[in-house]
Amino acid sequence: MENFVHSIPTELYFGKGQISKLGDALNRFGKRVLLTYGGGSIKKMGLYDEVMKILSEGGFTVVECDGIEPNPRIESVIKGVKLCKENNIDVVLSVGGGSTLDCSKAIACGVYFEGDDLWKMVKSEWKLKKALPLVDILTLSATGSEFDGAGVISNMATDEKIGAMFTYPAVSICDPTYTFSVSKYQTAAGSADIMSHIMEGYFSRTDDCDISDGIAETVLKTVIKNLPLALREPDNYTARGNLMMASSVACSGIPEYGKQGTGWPCHGLEHELSAFYDITHGVGLAILTPRWMRHILKKDASTTGRFVRFAKNVWGLSGGSEEVLALKGIYALESFFKESGIASNLTELNITEEYFGKMADHLEAEADLKNAYVPLTKEDIIEIYKACL
Amino acid sequence: MENFVHSIPTELYFGKGQISKLGDALNRFGKRVLLTYGGGSIKKMGLYDEVMKILSEGGFTVVECDGIEPNPRIESVIKGVKLCKENNIDVVLSVGGGSTLDCSKAIACGVYFEGDDLWKMVKSEWKLKKALPLVDILTLSATGSEFDGAGVISNMATDEKIGAMFTYPAVSICDPTYTFSVSKYQTAAGSADIMSHIMEGYFSRTDDCDISDGIAETVLKTVIKNLPLALREPDNYTARGNLMMASSVACSGIPEYGKQGTGWPCHGLEHELSAFYDITHGVGLAILTPRWMRHILKKDASTTGRFVRFAKNVWGLSGGSEEVLALKGIYALESFFKESGIASNLTELNITEEYFGKMADHLEAEADLKNAYVPLTKEDIIEIYKACL
Numbered sequence: 032m033e034n035f036v037h038s039i040p041t042e043l044y045f046g047k048g049q050i051s052k053l054g055d056a057l058n059r060f061g062k063r064v065l066l067t068y069g070g071g072s073i074k075k076m077g078l079y080d081e082v083m084k085i086l087s088e089g090g091f092t093v094v095e096c097d098g099i100e101p102n103p104r105i106e107s108v109i110k111g112v113k114l115c116k117e118n119n120i121d122v123v124l125s126v127g128g129g130s131t132l133d134c135s136k137a138i139a140c141g142v143y144f145e146g147d148d149l150w151k152m153v154k155s156e157w158k159l160k161k162a163l164p165l166v167d168i169l170t171l172s173a174t175g176s177e178f179d180g181a182g183v184i185s186n187m188a189t190d191e192k193i194g195a196m197f198t199y200p201a202v203s204i205c206d207p208t209y210t211f212s213v214s215k216y217q218t219a220a221g222s223a224d225i226m227s228h229i230m231e232g233y234f235s236r237t238d239d240c241d242i243s244d245g246i247a248e249t250v251l252k253t254v255i256k257n258l259p260l261a262l263r264e265p266d267n268y269t270a271r272g273n274l275m276m277a278s279s280v281a282c283s284g285i286p287e288y289g290k291q292g293t294g295w296p297c298h299g300l301e302h303e304l305s306a307f308y309d310i311t312h313g314v315g316l317a318i319l320t321p322r323w324m325r326h327i328l329k330k331d332a333s334t335t336g337r338f339v340r341f342a343k344n345v346w347g348l349s350g351g352s353e354e355v356l357a358l359k360g361i362y363a364l365e366s367f368f369k370e371s372g373i374a375s376n377l378t379e380l381n382i383t384e385e386y387f388g389k390m391a392d393h394l395e396a397e398a399d400l401k402n403a404y405v406p407l408t409k410e411d412i413i414e415i416y417k418a419c420l
Numbered sequence: 421m422e423n424f425v426h427s428i429p430t431e432l433y434f435g436k437g438q439i440s441k442l443g444d445a446l447n448r449f450g451k452r453v454l455l456t457y458g459g460g461s462i463k464k465m466g467l468y469d470e471v472m473k474i475l476s477e478g479g480f481t482v483v484e485c486d487g488i489e490p491n492p493r494i495e496s497v498i499k500g501v502k503l504c505k506e507n508n509i510d511v512v513l514s515v516g517g518g519s520t521l522d523c524s525k526a527i528a529c530g531v532y533f534e535g536d537d538l539w540k541m542v543k544s545e546w547k548l549k550k551a552l553p554l555v556d557i558l559t560l561s562a563t564g565s566e567f568d569g570a571g572v573i574s575n576m577a578t579d580e581k582i583g584a585m586f587t588y589p590a591v592s593i594c595d596p597t598y599t600f601s602v603s604k605y606q607t608a609a610g611s612a613d614i615m616s617h618i619m620e621g622y623f624s625r626t627d628d629c630d631i632s633d634g635i636a637e638t639v640l641k642t643v644i645k646n647l648p649l650a651l652r653e654p655d656n657y658t659a660r661g662n663l664m665m666a667s668s669v670a671c672s673g674i675p676e677y678g679k680q681g682t683g684w685p686c687h688g689l690e691h692e693l694s695a696f697y698d699i700t701h702g703v704g705l706a707i708l709t710p711r712w713m714r715h716i717l718k719k720d721a722s723t724t725g726r727f728v729r730f731a732k733n734v735w736g737l738s739g740g741s742e743e744v745l746a747l748k749g750i751y752a753l754e755s756f757f758k759e760s761g762i763a764s765n766l767t768e769l770n771i772t773e774e775y776f777g778k779m780a781d782h783l784e785a786e787a788d789l790k791n792a793y794v795p796l797t798k799e800d801i802i803e804i805y806k807a808c809l
Contacts, residue, residue, distance in 0.1 A: 032435070033435065042425065044425055045426065045677070046678075239662070242639065245638025246638055249631060253634060
């Protein structure tokens with residue numbers, strides 16, 4: 032059991048109609064609001080109008096920063112920071128999923144970044160001291176960005192995708208009804224993201240943290256139970272609500288409290304993939320994770336016990352030798368992703384092995400793979416990518 | 421699934437040696453410290469000296485408020501508030517278990533209470549707006565006071581014991597090694613308190629909150645696994661650490677997120693008991709809880725499904741009819757408390773039925789028993805007390 036610090040300052044308003052708290056939340060910080068959002072889905076679902084009505088009635092001055100990409104780019108951060116500075120913004124309001132929120136976190140920090148190259152901020156400033164306050168309304172259960180301080184920003188010019196610690200939202204409004212209109216594909220990809228956040232920490236050398244491991248297994252079982260329900264009945268409040276709670280807990284750090292860090296290898300592997308191919312993060316994770324699991328199980332037999340626990344406690348499996356049970360659990364995960372409608376290999380996404388070497392070089396230089404649960408070499412990385420074809 | 425708000429501003433430093441963060445934590449708020457503690461166990465274990473050394477080297481001015489009772493009294497609150505006002509205190513530092521911390525929360529709020537009767541504050545001011553900042557060093561895994569805003573204060577003059585919402589600690593230092601010297605009896609009683617916090621919320625009419633229920637079951641299973649280990653090996657860091665994490669999660673509200681409130685009937689029943697007899701809170705709860713369970717299961721058969729879930733998911737039981745399985749789970753809980761060395765009835769504590777009527781009258785007037793999982797009448801309350809003899 033390792034030492035840890037719990038410090039999550041975010042206030043989270045969960046449930047139907049919690050948007051009624053928006054005006055009060057913003058008023059704590061000021062009247063000049065930067066409204067950030069993506070491609071317009073919030074307009075289609077009517078949320079944009081609802082937000083604008085509240086902002087107008089509350090006497091807020093609104094500056095819009097729209098068009099934030101699914102894998103948000105540094106250009107959007109630069110644009111947002113410029114708008115904040117030009118308009119003397121008091122508070123950033125992010126309406127959307129994890130990408131919009133990640134970008135908004137970087138914008139909130141970027142306003143106070145001393146330097147003219149914001150990509151340098153993303154790459155180097157792990158602990159930024161000051162940021163504009165950030166309020167968000169969540170529309171996708173996936174990244175957990177509503178309950179953590181991190182964000183992931185891409186730079187297509189350098190084929191890089193970097194995760195950094197920016198700032199926690201001051202207030203997150205999490206209303207499951209806003210996810211009713213999320214497509215089956217995005218719902219499944221988001222759930223793969225949630226599960227991946229858990230699994231990256233679950234597979235660790237620390238075996239004695241009963242609270243953290245139990246919470247991790249709870250989140251996995253919650254997704255396994257509720258994703259199929261949400262796919263069948265997109266308006267099922269219970270299913271959407273459970274997935275939303277799972278999203279927030281998964282990335283909060285809580286399921287890893289007391290556990291040795293693992294370097295999150297699958298996230299690293301996926302960031303390379305989507306930096307090169309701009310694919311959906313959760314889809315990349317769903318393809319990579321079972322292959323990574325099989326690779327490390329084969330490479331290091333001391334992982335077998337943890338995989339057996341995964342098979343038993345998460346999937347309710349039993350019987351067979353330890354080795355067989357370990358593989359059964361991985362197969363159950365792979366089947367679950369497949370049944371949820373996610374592409375099951377990279378070939379389906381028209382990805383070839385062309386850049387695998389380059390991606391592995393990047394990853395070796397950038398990521399913390401030596402401290403992974405099973406440390407990965409460049410050869411391991413290429414082998415895992417190839418198994419995904 | 422009900423709406424909820426997550427808002428826990430406490431920073432929690434968990435693990436060996438985290439006392440090294442004490443100086444910095446206090447320095448955020450000022451140099452004049454009210455040091456609160458209980459009967460001297462912190463002196464016996466050397467923690468008092470360790471704290472005083474840090475305070476002296478950090479240049480803090482220390483005013484001591486010692487002798488805080490196990491069921492803290494309003495007189496200690498009055499004394500602490502007076503010391504704060506007389507000495508222009510900047511920050512309260514509580515070193516001890518939940519009782520010391522509860523009292524310190526009331527002191528921190530009492531400094532800003534406008535009125536001359538602090539018992540009125542305890543009884544009526546549910547949401548106090550302002551309080552002195554509070555830092556604590558925890559020495560007992562039990563009440564969860566290190567990670568919530570509530571406290572319980574007793575008034576022996578009026579035979580009352582009242583739980584109120586005061587203020588969250590700004591910083592909690594949770595080092596499991598400080599619980600190595602806790603007696604077997606107090607360790608077991610503290611664990612009963614932790615389990616009771618969970619069970620009061622677990623038995624609710626809301627059945628669709630998979631994250632909350634899974635976390636609740638995790639905490640219960642963690643205590644069931646780690647309490648016997650801590651009793652056998654008081655210096656076992658893993659066992660003590662898991663109990664300490666369980667304590668913080670149990671009372672945080674997280675295991676009840678999205679669930680209908682239940683009025684916490686066992687806590688109400690126990691508060692009356694210890695208001696009249698000054699017994700250890702966790703012991704009272706351990707005696708009351710299985711009796712309360714049997715009473716409501718018999719009174720309202722619609723609770724059977726939840727008790728079956730409790731038996732299966734928490735105790736790993738199976739087989740028999742639903743009714744039998746429900747009772748098996750309750751029996752497992754009762755046996756667990758008994759094996760951990762807690763008194764198993766009120767007669768052992770020299771308590772007779774003399775005041776049961778008066779206690780039931782008090783409870784009916786004070787507590788929210790109409791909204792309990794199974795609403796309780798005065799007759800129910802007396803019957804539960806009698807079953808405890």
